Amino acid sequence: MRRSGVRLRKRIGQIRSQNQISCVEPILPVTADLLEDFWSQRYKAGQTGWDLGAVSPPLKHIIDAWKNESKENLRILLPGCGNAYEANYLLEQGFKDITVVDIAQPALTSLKERLSESSGHLDRIQLIHGDFFSLDGTFHLILEQTFFCALDPSLRPDYARKMHDLLEPAGELAGVFFDAPMYDHRPPFGGSAAEYRELLEPYFELLIWESCKVSHPARQGSELLFRLQKKG
Numbered sequence: 001m002r003r004s005g006v007r008l009r010k011r012i013g014q015i016r017s018q019n020q021i022s023c024v025e026p027i028l029p030v031t032a033d034l035l036e037d038f039w040s041q042r043y044k045a046g047q048t049g050w051d052l053g054a055v056s057p058p059l060k061h062i063i064d065a066w067k068n069e070s071k072e073n074l075r076i077l078l079p080g081c082g083n084a085y086e087a088n089y090l091l092e093q094g095f096k097d098i099t100v101v102d103i104a105q106p107a108l109t110s111l112k113e114r115l116s117e118s119s120g121h122l123d124r125i126q127l128i129h130g131d132f133f134s135l136d137g138t139f140h141l142i143l144e145q146t147f148f149c150a151l152d153p154s155l156r157p158d159y160a161r162k163m164h165d166l167l168e169p170a171g172e173l174a175g176v177f178f179d180a181p182m183y184d185h186r187p188p189f190g191g192s193a194a195e196y197r198e199l200l201e202p203y204f205e206l207l208i209w210e211s212c213k214v215s216h217p218a219r220q221g222s223e224l225l226f227r228l229q230k231k232g
């Protein structure tokens with residue numbers, strides 16, 4: 001599943017030309033190998049300030065809602081999964097078909113170790129080392145948390161399109177975005193609910209789109225909670 005640098009450069013080139021008017025230039029590395037190094041180095045150096053060490057309260061809230069709606073048999077994707085404590089929680093709650101993807105191998109290695117040591121259930125989860133934008137297949141549910149803000153801002157239009165493409169008809173993208181400026185020279189890249197809405201509304205119905213009331217204390221007041229349903 002690893003994408004070649006040439007292919008990634010071609011994609012960035014296309015994005016560059018699409019964005020000529022707004023002059024959005026990539027800030028993060030533009031080849032797959034360099035991007036993988038960028039993220040892997042952070043895991044190796046323990047520079048993982050985003051890692052909450054447990055399932056986050058808003059994602060737990062969404063997973064609990066999905067369980068109440070009897071969605072345990074549906075295919076779920078966690079893109080840019082990192083340590084994916086949410087995957088452990090999904091497994092504990094009886095979800096049966098989980099795919100996680102991350103460009104950084106160290107994140108997947110520690111997730112696999114944790115899964116083997118705990119409940120196991122490795123038959124219910126697929127771990128993919130690779131680039132989200134090269135992912136094939138379709139899913140009913142996709143869980144977002146600190147993946148969007150980790151992507152180069154020039155890729156945001158691609159993110160919206162790819163999420164739409166990866167979902168089954170009436171499938172759902174749910175999770176949290178930072179509704180705050182954050183950083184503009186490094187991740188986490190921020191933004192506003194109004195910007196995100198403009199980006200996503202062509203592709204999704206907004207089922208839930210509100211200031212998050214169940215954030216982790218460190219993220220209180222800075223998150224937007226959403227559940228979006230694929231249009232078309």
Ligand SMILES: C[S@@+](CC[C@H](N)C(=O)[O-])C[C@H]1O[C@@H](n2cnc3c(N)ncnc32)[C@H](O)[C@@H]1O
Pocket residue numbers: 039040050051052079080081082083084101102103104107130131132133145146147150151
């Ligand atoms: C800020 S971390 C968030 C990890 C996890 N979602 C969490 O909440 O703890 C962003 C993650 O996205 C991964 N990532 C960044 N760009 C990616 C891409 N194009 N494809 C797949 N994973 C990517 C990084 O390796 C990193 O693990």
